[in-house]
Amino acid sequence: MTAIDCRSLQPSSSVIRLVGRAIWDRDDAHAIYRQLKTEISAGWPGAATIGRQIVEGVDRDGFAVADQLGLADLDPAIRDVLLLEVLSHVGKITVHDDHGKVLWDIKDRAKTIQRAPTFSERLGACPMHTDSAFTQDPERFLCLFVVRESGDGGGESVVIKIDNMLKQLSAEQDGSRCIEILKANNFPLRTPDAFSAVEQVLSAPLLGTEPMVRFRYDSVIEGFNAKPDLDSPERRWALEYFFEFAQMRAERMQVLAVRDQLAVVDNRNALHARTHYADPHRHLIRARLHPMEKAA
Numbered sequence: 001m002t003a004i005d006c007r008s009l010q011p012s013s014s015v016i017r018l019v020g021r022a023i024w025d026r027d028d029a030h031a032i033y034r035q036l037k038t039e040i041s042a043g044w045p046g047a048a049t050i051g052r053q054i055v056e057g058v059d060r061d062g063f064a065v066a067d068q069l070g071l072a073d074l075d076p077a078i079r080d081v082l083l084l085e086v087l088s089h090v091g092k093i094t095v096h097d098d099h100g101k102v103l104w105d106i107k108d109r110a111k112t113i114q115r116a117p118t119f120s121e122r123l124g125a126c127p128m129h130t131d132s133a134f135t136q137d138p139e140r141f142l143c144l145f146v147v148r149e150s151g152d153g154g155g156e157s158v159v160i161k162i163d164n165m166l167k168q169l170s171a172e173q174d175g176s177r178c179i180e181i182l183k184a185n186n187f188p189l190r191t192p193d194a195f196s197a198v199e200q201v202l203s204a205p206l207l208g209t210e211p212m213v214r215f216r217y218d219s220v221i222e223g224f225n226a227k228p229d230l231d232s233p234e235r236r237w238a239l240e241y242f243f244e245f246a247q248m249r250a251e252r253m254q255v256l257a258v259r260d261q262l263a264v265v266d267n268r269n270a271l272h273a274r275t276h277y278a279d280p281h282r283h284l285i286r287a288r289l290h291p292m293e294k295a296a
C-alpha cells in the first residue's frame with residue numbers, strides 16, 4: 001500500500017474563499033467545479049501532486065491512501081468542489097445515477113429506503129468484492145473520502161491485490177482448477193435492485209485480463225437464478241472456493257478509515273471489503289473514475 005502525507009499540499013485559504021463565494025447549493029458541486037476548474041487548478045497546485053502520487057501508488061500497489069487532505073473540516077459544499085479537483089487528477093469521474101450525481105454518500109440509511117439496501121447503504125461488514133462487477137466496463141479507480149470515521153474503531157478498508165491472490169491460490173491443490181473455471185466460463189452477474197429497477201444480467205468470466213477480476217458473490221448467486229443455463233455444479237464450486245479463499249485466507253492490506261483521508265483502490269485488479277462497524281454517524285464519500293486515457 002502507498003501512504004501519502006498531504007499536510008504540505010493542502011488547499012490555501014484563498015482557494016477555499018474562491019470556492020466559497022460561488023457556492024449556493026451542495027448538489028451543484030460538480031457544476032460549480034466545472035465553472036471554476038481553471039481558477040481552482042491554478043490556485044491549488046498541490047491537488048495535481050496528490051492526484052499524481054495516488055495514480056503512481058495504485059499502479060504499483062493496487063491501493064493508495066492519502067491522509068490529511070485538509071478538506072474534512074470545510075463547509076460540505078466547498079469540500080465537495082475541492083475533492084472533485086483532486087479526483088480530476090486521478091481520472092475521469094463517472095456518473096452514479098440518472099440525476100448526474102458523481103459523489104455518493106456512504107452512510108447508514110437502511111431504515112429510510114424501501115428496497116433491500118446495498119453495501120454502501122447499511123451498517124456492518126461487507127464481503128470481498130469489486131465495484132460495478134455487473135457492468136461491462138468497471139471503473140479502474142474506486143475512491144473513498146472519509147468525512148467522519150466510525151466511533152467504534154470499525155469500518156476498516158481491506159484490499160486484496162488479485163495477482164498476489166492468484167499466486168497464493170494456485171499453490172493450493174484445487175486452486176489452479178478453480179482459477180481455470182473462473183477464467184474459461186461466463187458467469188451471470190445480476191445488477192442489484194439498488195442500481196436498477198429493471199432486471200439486468202451481465203454474462204462474463206470472473207477472472208480475465210482486463211479487468212483481471214470482477215466479483216460480487218450475491219450478484220452471481222442472483223444471476224444463477226435469473227439465468228439457470230449458466231448455473232452448474234462446477235461454476236458453483238469454483239465461486240464458493242474463490243469467495244472462501246478471499247474472505248478467509250488471501251493476503252490482504254488493511255487500513256483504518258480516518259477523517260480527512262482519501263483511499264483509492266485499483267478496482268480492476270483488486271478486491272475490497274469493509275470490516276464491521278456500528279456507528280450510524282460514519283460518513284464516507286465515494287467516487288468512481290476511469291483512467292485518464294479513457295477521457296474524451
Ligand SMILES: [Fe+2]
Nearest residue numbers: 119130131272
Ligand atoms: Fe465496494
